[in-house]
Amino acid sequence: MTAAKAAIRAAVIDPSAYTPAYDHAVCAALARAGASVQLVTSRFAYGDVPAPDGYNVRELFYRRARGAAGSRARRLSKLASHVGDMRALQKLAADTADIVHFQWLAMPWLDAGLLPDRPLVLTAHDLLPRRPKPGQALAQLRLLRRMSAVVVHSQYGRGQLVSRLNLPEDKVHVIHHGAFEHVAAGPRSPLPGALQSVTEPVVLFFGLVRPYKGVSTLLDAWRGVTGAELWVVGRPMIEMGPLRSAATDSVRFVDRYVPEHEVQAYFRRADVIVLPYERTERFDQSGVLATALAFGKPVVLTDIGGFPEVAATGAGRLVPAGDADALRDALQSLIDDPSARTQLGEAATAAARGPYSWESAARQTLAVYRSLL
Numbered sequence: 161m162t163a164a165k166a167a168i169r170a171a172v173i174d175p176s177a178y179t180p181a182y183d184h185a186v187c188a189a190l191a192r193a194g195a196s197v198q199l200v201t202s203r204f205a206y207g208d209v210p211a212p213d214g215y216n217v218r219e220l221f222y223r224r225a226r227g228a229a230g231s232r233a234r235r236l237s238k239l240a241s242h243v244g245d246m247r248a249l250q251k252l253a254a255d256t257a258d259i260v261h262f263q264w265l266a267m268p269w270l271d272a273g274l275l276p277d278r279p280l281v282l283t284a285h286d287l288l289p290r291r292p293k294p295g296q297a298l299a300q301l302r303l304l305r306r307m308s309a310v311v312v313h314s315q316y317g318r319g320q321l322v323s324r325l326n327l328p329e330d331k332v333h334v335i336h337h338g339a340f341e342h343v344a345a346g347p348r349s350p351l352p353g354a355l356q357s358v359t360e361p362v363v364l365f366f367g368l369v370r371p372y373k374g375v376s377t378l379l380d381a382w383r384g385v386t387g388a389e390l391w392v393v394g395r396p397m398i399e400m401g402p403l404r405s406a407a408t409d410s411v412r413f414v415d416r417y418v419p420e421h422e423v424q425a426y427f428r429r430a431d432v433i434v435l436p437y438e439r440t441e442r443f444d445q446s447g448v449l450a451t452a453l454a455f456g457k458p459v460v461l462t463d464i465g466g467f468p469e470v471a472a473t474g475a476g477r478l479v480p481a482g483d484a485d486a487l488r489d490a491l492q493s494l495i496d497d498p499s500a501r502t503q504l505g506e507a508a509t510a511a512a513r514g515p516y517s518w519e520s521a522a523r524q525t526l527a528v529y530r531s532l533l
Contacts, residue, residue: 167196168529171257173249175221176238177204178264179285181420182447184210185338186263186525189518191215193526198256200249205229207419210342220252221245242267246274253278259529262307268299272306279532283311287320288442301325308532311525313337313445314466320441333528337445337466338521339453339512343423351425355412361388361495364430366423367448369396369403369415374436374462374481379406381436381487388495390434393418393426427455431501432494435461439481445470453512458504460490473515474507 170190174183180201187197191214199212202221206229222241227233253260253276261281265271282304289296304310304325310332312318318334321327350356363385369375375392382390389410392403395417404413418426427433433452437443443465452459459476461467471478477494479486494501514520 167194168526168533169196169256169258170198170261170529171249171253171259172197172199172215172261172263173265174199174201174263175242175245176264176266177201177209178266179447180204180209181340181343182285182337183263184213185340185342185518186521187215188213188342189338189522190525192519193522195522195526195529200252205234206417208421210420213342218252220248239267242270243274246271250274250276258533261525261529265303268303269295272299272303275306279308279529280306281309281311281528281532282307284317284321285313285444286442287312287317287444288324307331309333309528311335311528314469316466316469317444320444324441333524335521335524335528336516337447337450338518339516340447340451341454341512341518343420343451344427344454346421346424348428349422349425351429352414355391355414355429358389358429361431362429363388363390363432363434363491363495364426365390365392365394365434365436366418366426366451367394367446369394369398369400371398372438372440372443374438375403376406377438377482377484377487378434378436379403379408379411381484381491382411383408384488385410385492385495388431388491391426391430423451424455427451427457430455430457432491433457433459434487434491435459435467436487437462437464437467437481439464450516453508453516456505456509456512458494458501458508460487460494462487470511470516473511475504475511476508477504 172187183199187199191197197215199217200220203219222238225237260276260278263283318332321332322329391412393414396415400415445466461476462481463478464481477490479490
C-alpha cells in the first residue's frame, strides 16, 4: 500500500494586504482542495478581514508601520522595514513552504533581488504598472521573469504578457478570478437608513473611485435614464466635487470605504451592477465583477481587459468603453425589462458555480504548483 502524497505547502503572499477578500478566497479554496496554506501578509489598515477558513495567517510584514492608512508617513515606514521583512519571508519559506505564491509585490525595484529560494508564482492582478514611473516597467518585467509561473485571469491578460512583455507562453497560465461566494454567504446587514426607503430599481457602481473607473462617463450616460436610481458607492481616490456637480437628482453617493460585512447589503439591493471602466492596457479582471457574479446580478460592463470573456457566458451586457450613449441604452433597457435582468442574473449564477468558481480556480492553481515541483 503506497503512502498518501504529502499536501503541498503553499505560502500565499500579499505584503500590503491589498486584496484581503481575494487572499481569503484563494487560500480557503486551496485548503479545501487539499493544500496546506499559510497567508503571509500585514494588518489590513481599513477594517476587519475575513476569518481564516482552513488556512493559517501570519502578519509578517510592516508590523512597525506608523501613520494613518494611505498616508505618506505610513508608506515611508513600510519602505523602511520592507527589506528586513522580505528577508524574514526568505527564511519562513525555506522552513515551511514548497511553493511561494505572490499576490502582490509592491516594490518591484527591490523585490526582484529579495525573492525566496523556492518555486515562485505571481498572480498578475495588474498586467502593467498602475502608475508608471521611470524604471518601473523594467523593474516589473525583471520581476516577472524571475517567476516560475505567472497567473492571469483572462486570455486577454495572457496575450498582454506574452505579446507585450515577451514572457514565454508556457509560463503564463489563465485561471479565472473566482466569484466571491463568501461575501454573498455572509451575515446580512442593513443598508444605511437613507437608502432603505428607495423603491425604484437601483443601478450600483461599487469600488474604489479611480480615474480609469469611468464614473464621469457613467454620470454623462445617466442623464436621460429614467425610472431608477444610481448609487456610486466606494472610497474615493480622486476629487469627488466635479462628479457630484455632474450628477442628477437620481444619483446618490456613499463615498467611503465599505467594510466587507456591509458589501452584501448593497449588492442584494442592486438590480443592475455597472462597470463603466475606461480603456487601459494594464487591466485584466475585477473583484467587483467577481462579487456581482456571486450575487447572481446582471452586469453592464465595458469591452476592456477580461470583461468580454465574462460577458460571453451570458452574465452581462457589453458596451464600448467611453461610449456614454451605448451605456445609457444598455442601462435603460435593463431597467425597463425585469425578465432580461433575470436571464442575465441566472447566467451570472451559473458562471459563479462553474468556470468562475473558486473550486475550479483551486484545481487549476494546484496543477500549476505540481508542475513546478
